[in-house]
Amino acid sequence: xxxxxxxxxxxxxxxxxxxxxxxxxxxxxxxxxxxxxxxxxxxxxxxxxxxxxxxxxxxxxxxxxxxxxxxxxxxxxxxxxxxxxxxxxxxxxxxxxxxxxxxxxxxxxxxxxxxxxxxxxxxxxxxxxxxxxxxxxxxxxxxxxxxxxxxxxxxxxxxxxxxxxxxxxxxxxxxxxxxxxxxxxxxxxxxxxxxxxxxxxxxxxxxxxxxxxxxxxxxxxxxxxxxxxxxxxxxxxxxxxxxxxxxxxxxxxxxxxxxxxxxxxxxxxxxxxxxxxxxxxxxxxxxxxxxxxxxxxxxxxxxxxxxxxxxxxxxxxxxxxxxxxxxxxxxxxxxx
Amino acid sequence: xxxxxxxxxxxxxxxxxxxxxxxxxxxxxxxxxxxxxxxxxxxxxxxxxxxxxxxxxxxxxxxxxxxxxxxxxxxxxxxxxxxxxxxxxxxxxxxxxxxxxxxxxxxxxxxxxxxxxxxxxxxxxxxxxxxxxxxxxxxxxxxxxxxxxxxxxxxxxxxxxxxxxxxxxxxxxxxxxxxxxxxxxxxxxxxxxxxxxxxxxxxxxxxxxxxxxxxxxxxxxxxxxxxxxxxxxxxxxxxxxxxxxxxxxxxxxxxxxxxxxxxxxxxxxxxxxxxxxxxxxxxxxxxxxxxxxxxxxxxxxxxxxxxxxxxxxxxxxxxxxxxxxxxxxxxxxxxxxxxxxxxxxxxxxxxxx
Numbered sequence: 001x002x003x004x005x006x007x008x009x010x011x012x013x014x015x016x017x018x019x020x021x022x023x024x025x026x027x028x029x030x031x032x033x034x035x036x037x038x039x040x041x042x043x044x045x046x047x048x049x050x051x052x053x054x055x056x057x058x059x060x061x062x063x064x065x066x067x068x069x070x071x072x073x074x075x076x077x078x079x080x081x082x083x084x085x086x087x088x089x090x091x092x093x094x095x096x097x098x099x100x101x102x103x104x105x106x107x108x109x110x111x112x113x114x115x116x117x118x119x120x121x122x123x124x125x126x127x128x129x130x131x132x133x134x135x136x137x138x139x140x141x142x143x144x145x146x147x148x149x150x151x152x153x154x155x156x157x158x159x160x161x162x163x164x165x166x167x168x169x170x171x172x173x174x175x176x177x178x179x180x181x182x183x184x185x186x187x188x189x190x191x192x193x194x195x196x197x198x199x200x201x202x203x204x205x206x207x208x209x210x211x212x213x214x215x216x217x218x219x220x221x222x223x224x225x226x227x228x229x230x231x232x233x234x235x236x237x238x239x240x241x242x243x244x245x246x247x248x249x250x251x252x253x254x255x256x257x258x259x260x261x262x263x264x265x266x267x268x269x270x271x272x273x274x275x276x277x278x279x280x281x282x283x284x285x286x287x288x289x290x291x292x293x294x295x296x297x298x299x300x301x302x303x304x305x306x307x308x309x310x311x312x313x314x315x316x317x318x319x320x321x322x323x324x325x326x327x328x329x330x331x332x333x334x335x336x
Numbered sequence: 337x338x339x340x341x342x343x344x345x346x347x348x349x350x351x352x353x354x355x356x357x358x359x360x361x362x363x364x365x366x367x368x369x370x371x372x373x374x375x376x377x378x379x380x381x382x383x384x385x386x387x388x389x390x391x392x393x394x395x396x397x398x399x400x401x402x403x404x405x406x407x408x409x410x411x412x413x414x415x416x417x418x419x420x421x422x423x424x425x426x427x428x429x430x431x432x433x434x435x436x437x438x439x440x441x442x443x444x445x446x447x448x449x450x451x452x453x454x455x456x457x458x459x460x461x462x463x464x465x466x467x468x469x470x471x472x473x474x475x476x477x478x479x480x481x482x483x484x485x486x487x488x489x490x491x492x493x494x495x496x497x498x499x500x501x502x503x504x505x506x507x508x509x510x511x512x513x514x515x516x517x518x519x520x521x522x523x524x525x526x527x528x529x530x531x532x533x534x535x536x537x538x539x540x541x542x543x544x545x546x547x548x549x550x551x552x553x554x555x556x557x558x559x560x561x562x563x564x565x566x567x568x569x570x571x572x573x574x575x576x577x578x579x580x581x582x583x584x585x586x587x588x589x590x591x592x593x594x595x596x597x598x599x600x601x602x603x604x605x606x607x608x609x610x611x612x613x614x615x616x617x618x619x620x621x622x623x624x625x626x627x628x629x630x631x632x633x634x635x636x637x638x639x640x641x642x643x644x645x646x647x648x649x650x651x652x653x654x655x656x657x658x659x660x661x662x663x664x665x666x667x668x669x670x671x672x673x674x675x676x677x678x679x680x681x682x683x684x685x686x687x688x689x
Contacts, residue, residue, distance in 0.1 A: 263638070269598065271633050276601035284598070284634060285591040293582045301580035302641060309640040316639060329638070 005063045006053055008145050012070050013049045021048065024076070028069045031055055067121060067145060071133050074150055075125055078196040085191040085199055086160045086174065090184035096156055098182055100124055103155060106180035107132070114172045119143040128154055136169050149173065152196065155181070159189065159203050161196055190326040193259050201256035203323040245310035246303035249317045255296040261325040263288045263315065268331055283331070296320060376551060376685060382617040383559050383674035385566045391460030396472070397669050399493065405520035406528070407546040407662040409683040410496060412513040413539035418469060421455035424538070428453040431534045432475070432527070452476045452488060463499050463673060466506040468514050470497035475527055492523030494531060500677035502684055517683035518676065519543065520664075546683055548658050551621075553651045555678060558624040560653040563671055564596045569653040571595070574631070578646035586643065588635060592653075595631075602626040 016024055022041050025031065035055050039048060056066075104122045111118055117137030125131055132151040135143035150163040151173065160177055178186045193199055201207050269277040269284040277284075292298040299316055302308035308316070319325055389397065432451045458470040475492035496516035498506070506515055521528050532543045548556075560569055572595045578584040590598075602623050632643045649660045656666040656675065664679070666672055 265638060267638070269594075269630075269634055270637065271630060274598075274601055274630055276604060277598055277630070280597065282594075284594045286594070286634075287589045288635065288639070289587040289589075291585045291587070295584070298578070298580050298582055298584035302578060302584065305580060307578055307580060307642055307645040309642075313638070313640040316641075 001053075001057045001061060002063075004145070005056075005061070005066055008063060008066045008070075009053055009056060010049055011146060012066065012073070013045065013052060016073055018045055018048075020073075020077075021045075024069070024073050025052075027072050027076075030061055030065050030068065031059060035059065063145060067119070067133060067135070067148070070148070071121060071123060071131065074133075075123070075131055078152070079194060079198075081163045082192060082194060083161045083163050083196045083199055084165070085189040085203070086162060086177075086186050087189040088158045088160065088178065088181055088183040088186050092182040092184065095182040098155060098180075100130065100155065103130070103180050107176055110176040110179045111172065114176060115169075117141065117143055119145070130155060134169075134173065136166075151177070152200075153177070153181075154204075157204070158183075159200075160186070161199060163196075190324040192325065195257050195259065198256035198258050202258060202320065207251055207254060207256055239304075242306055242310050243304045245312065246300045249303065249312040250296050250300035250320060255294060255300070255320075257294045258296055258319070258325060259293065260289060260291040261295055261319050262290075262327070264328045266328070266330045295325075376621075377681060378621040379618050380555075380559075380678070381674070382562050382619050383671045385563070385670045386673055388460070388669050388672055392669075393459070396458050396460075397672075399472075400495075400672065401666050401669050403493075403522055404657075404663050404665040405522055407548070407664060407679065407683075408519040408521070408532070408543050409517055409546045409686045410519045410535070410543050411517075411541045411687050412509055412515040413496075413535070413541050415512050416514040416516075416539050418457060418471070418514075421457065421471070424455045425453050427538070428455070428473070428531065428534050432530050435530055450477050451491075458495060458497075461497055461499055461673070461676070463677065464501075464503065466503045467498045467501055468516055470495055470499075471516060473531060475523070475531070490523075492521070492527040492531070494519060494521035494523075494528070497676065497680070499673060499680045501680050505684060515684075517687060518546075518680050519683075542688075544686065544688070546662050546679070546686055548660055548662055548664065548679075548682070550648050550660075552678065552682055553648050553658060553660065554624050554628050555621070556658050556675070557651045558599065558619065558627050559671075559674065559678070560651070560655050561592075561595050561599045561627070562619065563653075563655055564592050567655070567668065567670060568592065569655055571653065573650075573652045574648060575650040576643050576646040577649050578641070578643075584646075586635075586641075586646070588631070588643075590631065598630050599627055602630060 013021070018041070022036075022039075025036055025039075035058075039051055039055070041048065043051075107122065108120050111120060111134070115136070116139055119135040119137075121133040123131045123133075130153050132153075134149045134151065135145045136147075136149065137143040147164065149165045149169065152161040153159070162173070165173060174186045178184065189203075191199055191203070264287050266283040266285050269280065271278055290299070296319065299308065299312075299319070303310050303312050315327070315329070318327065392400075429452060432453065436451070452475070454474050454476070456472045456474075458472040461470040462468065472495045473493070474490050476488040477491045478486065478488045497518050497520075498516050499518070501515060501517065509515055519532075521531070536542060557572060557574060561572055563569055569592045571589050571592050573587065573589045576586045576588070578586065603619075635641070635643055647660070651658050655668050655671055656664065658664045664675075666675055
């Protein structure tokens with residue numbers, strides 16, 4: 001095992017939490033059960049790393065094997081780093097018939113044509129996702145395995161999720177993806193976040209959605225005075241109405257844990273009480289970022305509690321409906 | 337109690353004593369009407385760019401700006417003398433050493449010199465003749481594994497000040513009290529509490545946390561925006577938290593030119609007033625409110641979300657940042673005085689009198 005492989009292994013072990021180390025190594029299958037048993041996972045991580053490096057050396061493992069271990073870890077724990085979404089458009093006639101083997105071959109050959117010294121690993125995950133790991137080198141240097149790009153796509157769907165892609169390599173990767181999936185173009189889908197699963201669920205509509213129906217009234221009959229009853233009834237109706245409309249926009253059950261949404265606003269300032277600003281020609285430039293541990297749940301609660309007026313504005317409902325969390329708003333788009 | 341020896345007293349006992357004396361002194365001297373009747377000023381001068389470098393030493397300015405300070409208020413200090421700073425330095429050094437020694441039987445002796453305290457006057461921050469000069473306290477220490485020749489590092493820093501304090505109140509104080517209501521500190525929490533408890537015991541004062549409340553944050557948003565006429569503030573950033581589950585944070589950043597236009601437009605409607613006093617541009621809180629309402633209504637028009645249902649937590653610009661939990665950072669010395677005048681006022685109001 002050379003130094004770069006050792007270094008890669010050390011860095012990787014440092015990233016993997018101690019509690020997951022054993023199960024991740026078990027799935028790797030590059031070390032015999034006997035060798036794995038010899039590791040004492042109660043020791044400090046530093047010592048485990050030393051022992052692991054020695055074991056891998058004995059088993060004559062190479063960089064290639066270590067990258068397999070990395071892929072296992074990343075595939076099982078995808079919710080880290082920043083994932084950006086791209087969308088494939090204008091499919092060729094045979095786009096629907098692209099299958100995994102063909103894609104693998106095509107992708108590798110296209111990418112290698114564009115860039116020498118790339119190392120590509122493609123693996124199909126249990127949930128139909130195709131995972132691609134690309135380590136980039138340039139004309140002379142060998143691939144840098146410490147900064148690998150990860151790509152996740154589902155064949156026959158238009159969305160591609162990408163992690164850790166430099167702007168230098170972006171056009172190369174996108175071109176290889178477009179060609180090998182038999183599409184004519186690929187564009188940024190304006191959706192990004194740390195949680196890959198949330199982005200995927202949002203785009204693939206893998207969450208419980210609600211279609212407009214009337215909710216049953218939550219108010220039980222009681223024998224209070226008529227006026228009080230009426231007030232309560234009106235309030236309850238308003239509240240039920242808000243809940244229904246919040247549900248119609250954001251669904252009823254668990255929502256994908258999207259963490260933020262950004263709006264760049266370049267719109268006119270309109271306020272009947274402020275003549276000077278309303279008459280101004282230039283747009284009022286500002287940006288608004290919403291963030292939460294689960295943005296869609298927060299927004300649903302905003303609507304159902306009345307902090308956000310119902311029906312929910314298209315600006316906010318676009319997040320789940322269009323599956324986007326980055327928007328540039330100008331007056332033309334707003335009226336369209 | 338002002339001899340070189342530090343007497344140990346139980347903390348809670350001393351605290352209770354000082355609180356009691358504070359209240360006692362205040363009510364006994366009839367100070368109450370001067371302060372309880374007061375509210376936050378509803379009008380203040382627009383901040384003017386000041387070349388403060390002529391008044392304050394550059395090394396002091398360097399210390400004050402670009403640092404995030406944790407704010408507290410302090411009640412007036414009893415028998416504090418600006419001429420006794422050397423003696424205070426010795427006493428506080430000894431106090432810290434004694435407190436740190438507690439429970440460390442092994443290292444007696446060695447610790448005596450680990451913390452070196454220096455009190456000094458930070459000249460030039462006081463604005464009026466009633467303002468006592470600012471007092472700077474620094475605690476220096478040598479890192480555990482430092483070499484002999486390494487210079488000691490400042491591990492804690494704090495200052496007590498009164499900038500543009502209410503003259504009525506300052507003049508009403510009895511002779512033996514010095515009012516430095518604003519306490520800014522940075523550094524380890526345990527050192528902060530040691531310094532505070534020494535000041536409490538020595539000058540019979542008490543400390544409390546100073547939040548930067550909604551009103552003050554709104555004032556800062558308006559004052560900073562006003563500064564854009566002279567100095568580029570880049571943009572005005574405000575962060576709200578809305579009370580939903582899970583909590584929703586809204587970061588609203590406005591381009592500096594546009595936010596200044598909005599500020600001017602809200603000022604124009606009250607133009608007659610500002611014309612009256614041409615050399616002293618005064619800002620009224622009603623203008624600040626209108627300005628914030630303008631920002632919120634633009635937001636509501638797009639998102640139909642009511643920001644006033646939430647809490648403003650943070651305001652920042654290229655000139656500095658302020659957080660609701662009492663943390664402030666000033667990035668440009670040019671408007672230092674106006675910002676700290678505002679905070680002095682907040683500290684005076686927060687004092688339990």
